[in-house]
Amino acid sequence: xxxxxxxxxxxxxxxxxxxxxxxxxxxxxxxxxxxxxxxxxxxxxxxxxxxxxxxxxxxxxxxxxxxxxxxxxxxxxxxxxxxxxxxxxxxxxxxxxxxxxxxxxxxxxxxxxxxxxxxxxxxxxxxxxxxxxxxxxxxxxxxxxxxxxxxxxxxxxxxxxxxxxxxxxxxxxxxxxxxxxxxxxxxxxxxxxxxxxxxxxxxxxxxxxxxxxxxxxxxxxxxxxxxxxxxxxxxxxxxxxxxxxxxxxxxxxxxxxxxxxxxxxxxxxxxxxxxxxxxxxxxxxxxxxxxxxxxxxxxxxxxxxxxxxxxxxxxxxxxxxxxxxxxxxxxxxxxxxxxxxxxxxxxxxxxxxxxxxxxxxxxxxxxxxxxxxxxxxxxxxxxxxxxxxxxxxxxxxxxxxxxxxxxxxxxxxxxxxxxxxxxxxxxxxxxxxxxxxxxxxxxxxxxxxxxxxxxxxxxxxxxxxxxxxxxxxxxxxxxxxxxxxxxxxxxxxxxxxxxxxxxxxxxxxxxxxxxxxxxxxxxxxxxxxxxxxxxxxxxxxxxxxxxxxxxxxxxxxxxxxxxxxxxxxxxxxxxxxxxxxxxxxxxxxxxxxxxxxxxxxxxxxxxxxxxxxxxxxxxxxxxxxxxxxxxxxxxxxxxxxxxxxxxxxxxxxxxxxxxxxxxxxxxxxxxxxxxxxxxxxxxxxxxxxxxxxxxxxxxxxxxxxxxxxxxxxxxxxxxxxxxxxxxxxxxxxxxxxxxxxxxxxxxxxxxxxxxxxxxxxxxxxxxxxxxxxxxxxxxxxxxxxxxxxxxxxxxxxxxxxxxxxxxxxxxxxxxxxxxxxxxxxxxxxxxxxxxxxxxxxxxxxxxxxxxxxxxxxxxxxxxxxxxxxxxxxxxxxxxxxxxxxxxxxxxxxxxxxxxxxxxxxxxxxxxxxxxxxxxxxxxxxxxxxxxxxxxxxxxxxxxxxxxxxxxxxxxxxxxxxxxxxxxxxxxxxxx
Numbered sequence: 001x002x003x004x005x006x007x008x009x010x011x012x013x014x015x016x017x018x019x020x021x022x023x024x025x026x027x028x029x030x031x032x033x034x035x036x037x038x039x040x041x042x043x044x045x046x047x048x049x050x051x052x053x054x055x056x057x058x059x060x061x062x063x064x065x066x067x068x069x070x071x072x073x074x075x076x077x078x079x080x081x082x083x084x085x086x087x088x089x090x091x092x093x094x095x096x097x098x099x100x101x102x103x104x105x106x107x108x109x110x111x112x113x114x115x116x117x118x119x120x121x122x123x124x125x126x127x128x129x130x131x132x133x134x135x136x137x138x139x140x141x142x143x144x145x146x147x148x149x150x151x152x153x154x155x156x157x158x159x160x161x162x163x164x165x166x167x168x169x170x171x172x173x174x175x176x177x178x179x180x181x182x183x184x185x186x187x188x189x190x191x192x193x194x195x196x197x198x199x200x201x202x203x204x205x206x207x208x209x210x211x212x213x214x215x216x217x218x219x220x221x222x223x224x225x226x227x228x229x230x231x232x233x234x235x236x237x238x239x240x241x242x243x244x245x246x247x248x249x250x251x252x253x254x255x256x257x258x259x260x261x262x263x264x265x266x267x268x269x270x271x272x273x274x275x276x277x278x279x280x281x282x283x284x285x286x287x288x289x290x291x292x293x294x295x296x297x298x299x300x301x302x303x304x305x306x307x308x309x310x311x312x313x314x315x316x317x318x319x320x321x322x323x324x325x326x327x328x329x330x331x332x333x334x335x336x337x338x339x340x341x342x343x344x345x346x347x348x349x350x351x352x353x354x355x356x357x358x359x360x361x362x363x364x365x366x367x368x369x370x371x372x373x374x375x376x377x378x379x380x381x382x383x384x385x386x387x388x389x390x391x392x393x394x395x396x397x398x399x400x401x402x403x404x405x406x407x408x409x410x411x412x413x414x415x416x417x418x419x420x421x422x423x424x425x426x427x428x429x430x431x432x433x434x435x436x437x438x439x440x441x442x443x444x445x446x447x448x449x450x451x452x453x454x455x456x457x458x459x460x461x462x463x464x465x466x467x468x469x470x471x472x473x474x475x476x477x478x479x480x481x482x483x484x485x486x487x488x489x490x491x492x493x494x495x496x497x498x499x500x501x502x503x504x505x506x507x508x509x510x511x512x513x514x515x516x517x518x519x520x521x522x523x524x525x526x527x528x529x530x531x532x533x534x535x536x537x538x539x540x541x542x543x544x545x546x547x548x549x550x551x552x553x554x555x556x557x558x559x560x561x562x563x564x565x566x567x568x569x570x571x572x573x574x575x576x577x578x579x580x581x582x583x584x585x586x587x588x589x590x591x592x593x594x595x596x597x598x599x600x601x602x603x604x605x606x607x608x609x610x611x612x613x614x615x616x617x618x619x620x621x622x623x624x625x626x627x628x629x630x631x632x633x634x635x636x637x638x639x640x641x642x643x644x645x646x647x648x649x650x651x652x653x654x655x656x657x658x659x660x661x662x663x664x665x666x667x668x669x670x671x672x673x674x675x676x677x678x679x680x681x682x683x684x685x686x687x688x689x690x691x692x693x694x695x696x697x698x699x700x701x702x703x704x705x706x707x708x709x710x711x712x713x714x715x716x717x718x719x720x721x722x723x724x725x726x727x728x729x730x731x732x733x734x735x736x737x738x739x740x741x742x743x744x745x746x747x748x749x750x751x752x753x754x755x756x757x758x759x760x761x762x763x764x765x766x767x768x769x770x771x772x773x774x775x776x777x778x779x780x781x782x783x784x785x786x787x788x789x790x791x792x793x794x795x796x797x798x799x800x801x802x803x804x805x806x807x808x809x810x811x812x813x814x815x816x817x818x819x820x821x822x823x824x825x826x827x828x829x830x831x832x833x834x835x836x837x838x839x840x841x842x843x844x845x846x847x848x849x850x851x852x853x854x855x856x857x858x859x860x861x862x863x864x865x866x867x868x869x870x871x872x873x874x875x876x877x878x879x880x881x882x883x884x885x886x887x888x889x890x891x892x893x894x895x896x897x898x899x900x901x902x903x904x905x906x907x908x909x910x911x912x913x914x915x916x917x918x919x920x921x922x923x924x925x926x927x928x929x930x931x932x933x934x935x936x937x938x939x940x941x942x943x944x945x946x947x948x949x950x951x952x953x954x955x956x957x958x959x960x961x962x963x964x965x966x967x968x969x970x971x972x973x974x975x
Contacts, residue, residue: 026151031078031099031359032221036064037160037207039178039215047178048072049079049105049219051098052191060103063191064178070189075100078224078358083151093145094163099358106144107174107196144174147204148219160218164204172198175205176217224358226366226419231268231277234354237431241276242496243267243288246367247430248396248409259409260328261305261394265289267497267511272331274302274511282351282370287328288497289440291513292525301330302525306350307372307392307411321372321387323397324411349373353391355418363431367394368418372411390414395423440512440522441494444610446537448483449492449499449509450530452521465529466490467504469689477507485536486663488545492531493611498524499531502614503545505606539611546602546616547657547666547698549593555761556704558624560588563696564665568677573684573696575623581630581639582682583694590701592626593619596654618654625857630655632670637686639675657698665695706762707853707862707895713750715896716767719861722876723749724893726769726782726809726958728939731798732878735937748936748959748971750901754779756850764850769809770957772975776816782809782957783821786848786866786880804872804879811957812849821849856892863890901959901973914962916972921962922952930965 026032034049047064050072065072078099083092096105149161165174177195197216199205208215237244243265268283269275277283285305292302308327331350348371355366368391392411415421441447449465451458460479467489468478483490488502492509501507510524512531522529538544549557561573563583572588575581596618605614621630628641629652642649656669668675673686676694716724722734752771757764771781787798787806798806813822821836836846847867854863864871869881870890881889913924923931927949933942935956942953955974963969 026081026083026221028082028151029080029361030223031080031361032223033072033077034079034096034163034219035067035222036178037218037220039208039217047192048077048222049194050074050077050191051101051103052076060101062105062176062194064194065189065191068189073224075358079105080361081151081221083148091147092150094148095145104143105146160207160220162205162207162216162218166202167198170198171202172200173202173204174198176219177208177215178217226355227358228281228419229354229356229365230279230281231270231283232279234266234268234283235276238265239496244431246365247432260308260326261285261409264328266305272302272304281353283354284350285352288511290328291516292523293330303328304331304350305352306331307369319374320413321374321392322411322413324372326394326409348388353418365429365431366418366421366423367429368392368415369394369411372414387414390416391418393418393421393423394429439494439496440514441499441531442533443494443496443608444539445533446491446493446502446539446611447499447531448490448534450532451479452528452530454528464490465492465501465507465509467501467507476504482661483534484661484663485534486544486659487661488605488614491534491537493539493606493608495606495608499529500606500608502606502611503602504604506604542612542615543599543617544614545659547659548599548615548617549619551595552760553700554593554595555706556708557700558590558592560590560699560701561668561696562588562699563677563694568694568696571677571682575641579628579641581641581684583677583684584682588699590624591630592622592624592705594622594626596620596652616656618656620652620654632686637673639684660693660695662695664697665693666698667693667695704761705854707855708761708763710753710763710765710853710895711755713752713898713900715749715898716751717894717896718873719892719894724751724878725749725936726956727937728935728941728956730782730808730810730956732784732807732809733937734873734876734878748901750898751784752781752900753853756846762852764852766814766849767851770959770974772957774816777814778816780813781811783812783823783849784808784851785810785812786868788848788868800874800877800879802874802879804874804881805868807871807878807880809958821846853895858892860894861892862895863887863892865890912964912967914964914970914972916955916960916974917952918975919954919957920952921955921960921972921974922950923962923964924950926951926964926967932963934961934963936960 036047036049038045039047046067048067048069050063050065050069051060052063052071065077067073071077076098079096080099081094081096083094085092097103098105144165144167146163146165148163162175166172167174175197177197179193179195197205205216207218234244235241244267245263245265246261248259248262265288266285267288268277269286270277270280271284274286287303287305290303305326305328308325349369351370353368353370355368357364357366370391372387372392374387392414394409395412397408397410397412412423451460451463451465453461455461463479463481464483466478466480466483468476468480480490485491489504491502492499493502494500497511499509499512509522509527509529509531512522512524512529515521515523515528520530520532522531563569563571568583571583571585573581573591574584574586574589599615599617602614602616607613622628622644623641627644629644629649630639631642631648632639632653639653644650644652653670657666658669658674659666668684669689670686672689674689674691674693675684676687676691677683678685718724718734720734720736722736724732724734727733752768752773754766754768754771754773755763756766766779767784768779768781769784771779773779784807787808798808800806810823814820815822823836836849850867851871852865854865856863865884866880867884869883870887871893872879872881872889872891912926912929915922915924921933923946926946928946930945931942931951931953932940933953933955934940936959941955941960944953955972957974960972960974961969962972
């Protein structure tokens with residue numbers, strides 16, 4: 001049933017002439033149960049076909065359930081019937097769509113066909129899966145149309161017809177059987193599988209007999225039984241708790257003439273005091289959108305729907321309770337006197353029942369009043385007797401005693417069984433269609449609610465309704481002299497009937513009604529309010545009222561909490577030597593905040609369609625280096641810093657920063673407490689939320705966790721001043737400047753750092769020796785790499801003596817036009833395994849080459865992070881920690897930016913020439929002399945006697961030292 005209001009249908013009700021559950025012909029577009037003929041030997045063996053998704057593969061399938069099953073009477077067992085007539089053959093073809101899912105009844109047909117047009121799958125064949133032409137538990141698919149009987153007679157109780165569908169591609173006809181185990185179907189909620197049966201040709205199979213265990217099924221359409229609606233169901237028609245509206249039409253024309261119930265939103269209540277109806281089905285109809293009437297000093301009374309005793313035709317008064325009309329007014333009494341006792345005598349005359357027709361596509365309802373009146377004489381509106389017994393239906397009918405076509409809403413003849421009543425053909429009542437009465441307020445705006453009661457002794461008069469903490473554990477309704485555009489606790493939104501607070505939806509005005517003659521003034525029948533839109537509030541701000549810091553800012557900034565008002569002004573939150581959190585006059589400590597959980601809805605916040613629901617973010621508070629975290633002492637309620645590796649630090653306290661009346665000032669909230677400063681010892685301790693605020697400002701300081709722009713040439717040094725370079729095999733090592741045997745400069749240790757991945761807070765870098773840059777992003781050289789190869793056929797697995805993975809500088813190239821890093825690119829044949837794809841499509845892992853440079857607590861010192869761990873050293877050998885949680889073992893480094901290394905390239909020493917090239921050094925005019933080539937660490941990479949005057953010797957990329965026998969050593973940069 002459509003719970004939301006819609007204007008799609010102005011003409012409602014059944015396509016036939018009356019509202020009834022006992023239809024004999026099929027109404028196109030309405031919903032029906034597809035009920036089988038009796039099958040098996042049970043006493044209740046007729047079944048309904050039901051759509052279920054409880055199949056092993058999760059696909060929708062058809063099953064059969066007894067009518068005693070709850071599911072067999074639900075929307076899953078209702079099918080919209082549509083049909084077309086072939087005027088040539090006179091045959092009807094049908095399409096069935098499930099009400100719950102919209103899925104069309106159709107099958108993936110089996111492949112083989114049986115020869116018999118009448119099928120009996122007997123006991124012996126029951127579990128034989130090889131029976132030709134039979135397919136069990138077939139899921140729904142395709143778009144079959146079915147042959148069936150005439151829609152004019154299909155609903156006749158004795159008219160069962162076999163559902164069949166001819167499959168031209170297979171020259172076979174599909175029909176259905178139902179699978180039983182035991183020969184009967186009497187157990188409620190038991191799902192009996194439907195079996196597909198294919199028979200040869202297009203001959204229609206005949207239905208099996210009742211005694212046959214798995215016979216071809218005959219099916220008939222059955223309209224669903226009427227559903228008696230509860231008060232809660234009625235009140236949720238327009239959305240949760242928003243009530244419902246009735247629409248009446250006749251001959252395709254909406255009529256509101258003489259119809260007091262049209263154009264009014266009602267709520268179902270249980271008594272005249274307005275208690276909301278829930279599970280009960282006897283309801284009073286309270287008008288939500290009509291202004292109550294005054295009945296005395298400062299007393300207002302709500303309006304209700306009830307039977308009006310005035311007869312339309314004074315000359316022909318009725319005496320059977322029919323042809324009376326309805327009013328919406330304060331409730332009448334039996335004798336005109338005031339008093340609830342007298343009203344209760346006629347209570348059933350304003351008590352209604354609503355019967356929904358689940359088979360109707362248009363939410364058609366039949367409405368009955370429990371009692372009507374017998375008039376004792378003409379023109380006596382308040383002189384009557386109650387007619388009790390069977391209820392009277394609401395219907396649209398001509399005026400009493402006339403032959404005019406003018407119609408009114410009136411009472412029909414009493415009926416004994418409302419759920420099967422056949423109402424007059426003019427009756428069209430529904431929950432959908434027509435125009436909605438204008439709402440009291442714009443639901444896209446935010447409002448202030450001010451108490452403007454004029455009665456004496458009201459302490460809250462001329463104050464604003466707000467939400468305020470009333471104890472350490474609760475929030476509640478309170479009143480304030482001011483409202484604020486930055487505090488949702490002082491703002492209200494409209495839910496269709498009442499104003500509810502944005503921060504706590506249980507604080508509300510209750511149902512509101514306009515006060516005639518006074519702008520912006522409304523009443524809930526007890527209090528009077530002035531309600532105005534707040535112009536400066538952004539209704540789409542979902543984090544209003546709490547500090548919300550985005551992920552990038554949490555990473556790039558540190559925070560201090562500085563008191564800026566009251567006697568604490570000038571103090572900041574800090575930590576004493578014993579790690580107790582205090583508010584001191586010393587310089588505030590910088591903290592790092594971290595989201596404790598995902599952004600979450602504020603508990604109890606209002607939820608309506610057009611104003612953002614409020615969300616807030618809880619934070620964990622760390623020291624700047626994230627080695628310590630703030631926790632609450634469970635005994636004293638005080639706060640302290642503790643190591644993140646301690647038991648308490650492994651489960652830190654979560655805090656909210658809640659804004660106060662002064663914009664930009666916050667209190668520190670944890671659970672149902674906030675933290676104030678103890679005046680005697682300066683410590684922060686938990687107090688009740690309603691105590692006077694100690695408010696502070698959140699100050700920020702740029703404090704990124706990662707170096708955001710490190711591109712350039714650097715010496716990477718440890719704290720001893722040793723510099724990172726590659727050994728003869730390319731492995732990373734730290735070596736002192738004075739350990740080399742050849743002349744060199746610090747620049748010769750230069751490593752090139754280039755951006756690998758741009759990110760606002762955590763960029764990553766390539767680290768190269770012997771780097772050569774080209775146009776665009778072209779880059780080649782020896783790239784630092786974590787030496788765990790992802791290519792399964794060639795696992796290198798280099799480890800240091802302590803078992804940690806080593807890192808090495810390996811030849812690689814990033815082309816300007818490629819998304820790949822080409823490893824070992826100097827091979828004559830490049831294979832796919834040598835290409836590491838940035839997007840992760842290949843087996844190589846780009847993360848092995850990417851590093852983040854992370855700040856530490858000490859200025860100028862860093863640690864270098866890889867996805868698999870931190871750079872560390874073991875006996876000066878570069879290796880990687882086991883995982884990114886082991887910061888303690890990380891190697892602290894300094895980055896000294898320098899110029900690119902230079903070489904006395906192409907130098908001539910006496911008659912000898914040294915020329916650096918691509919992966920080699922060429923030496924001319926030195927035949928017969930010994931040549932030693934060393935890397936920057938002094939390790940020999942070549943030691944040979946030259947046999948020609950133009951010898952090329954392989955050498956690693958980067959700075960090398962070339963010593964020719966009898967000549968001065970020179971530096972060269974191999975590309």
